[in-house]
Amino acid sequence: NFVPPVKSNGGNTSNMISSRVLGKSDDALEDSTRKCLEMLCGPDGELPEKLRNLEPRLIEHVSNEIMDKDPNVRWSDIAGLEHAKKCVVEMVIWPLLRPDIFRGCRSPGRGLLLFGPPGTGKTMIGKAIAGEAKATFFYISASSLTSKWIGEGEKLVRALFGVASCRQPAVIFVDEIDSLLSQRKSDGEHESSRRLKTQFLIEMEGFDSGNEQILLIGATNRPQELDEAARRRLTKRLYIPLPSAEARAWIIRNLLEKDGLFKLSEEDIVAICRLTEGYSGSDMKNLVKDASMGPLREALRQGIEITKLQKEDMRPVTLQDFENALQEVRPSVSSNELSTYEDWNRQFGSLA
Ligand code: ADP
DSSP: OOOOOOOOOOOOSHHHHHHHHHHSSSGGSSSHHHHHHHHHTTTSOOOOOTTTTOOOHHHHIIIIIESSSOOOOOOGOOOOOOHHHHIIIIIIIIIHHHHTTTGGGGGOOOOEEEHHHHHHTTTHHHHHHHHHHHOOOOEEEEEHHHTTTTTTHHHHHHHHHHHHHHHOOOEEEEGGGGTTSSTTTTTTTOHHHHHHHHHHHHHHHHHHHOOOOEEEEEESSSSSOOOOOHHHSOEEEEEEOOOHHHHHHHHHHHHHHHTTTOOOOOOHHHEEEEEEETHHHHHHHHHHOOOOHHHHHHHHHHTOOTTOOOOGGGGOOOOHHHHHHHHHHOOOHHHHHHHHHHHHHHHSSOOO
């Protein structure tokens, strides 16, 4: 149970924090930073050991930008992927909910890799895991560590794992994990990115061997770039493929129904599904968006002014709207790419 630190009469908590963390006076910390550190203090009003040597501004960045307090995705929002969902429940959700049972022989892997084409629901799965397991969700794109946090990536990684360990159970989702743990570069690899990779593997090793309730999920659409060390740590590797026809139908229905725009017949849906072979979940979303503009564009073409337009002036979305949208929204994944994923899945995937 989290008990907020209480300010005592002598020195207040924030003073204790700042002197411990920075060796500076309280004034040196911004209000927002101080507040954020206070939130991480234990019942004794002290900052946990792991965070003491970290820079407060990085802790603040992790708490405010990387930590997602309300990921807000449920299993029921994700179309298809039944098999992957089932595995995830057993491999990660149960162990996070019942660590007492999942010990010894049953102790779970702490690293999960979700691989497959872009826009197929990998991030959604990560968020849903956090939601279902009542865990804190941390999202970071690995490429931001190398591009945006040049030279500071290592420190940010330490802050990330440090804050996560104070917010257990925690799910750390690392998008584009290949850019962090790739096997290429080795010769021309920059010293800094090598150090970043080492730091990352050390942190993973740390919680893997301990009793921490932290799960690391890496997502990638370039699994073939991961090296052996990365594969070894990401013990479960799930292929997240393109949506099936049923899943595509579900996405269309779900998005349109949410807005009260669903009036398509079963035959229309079947026709759209036939025409969208090879579309990813996110392509489908873009397609529905574009199709739903059809009735609006038509009403405006008929001379109704946008400011005067009533919802009733617009007809429902039709098959024709989808056919028009299909000209604009093309599938983003090629069949060549798909066979790469399937090959890798056969070789390294957990469910191959
Ligand atoms: P990625 O696999 O690249 O992490 P995301 O999970 O970020 O993809 O998905 C991007 C968007 O595409 C989602 O916000 C959602 O709207 C849509 N989408 C992708 N896959 C699915 C799916 N299986 N079910 C429902 N929506 C999906």
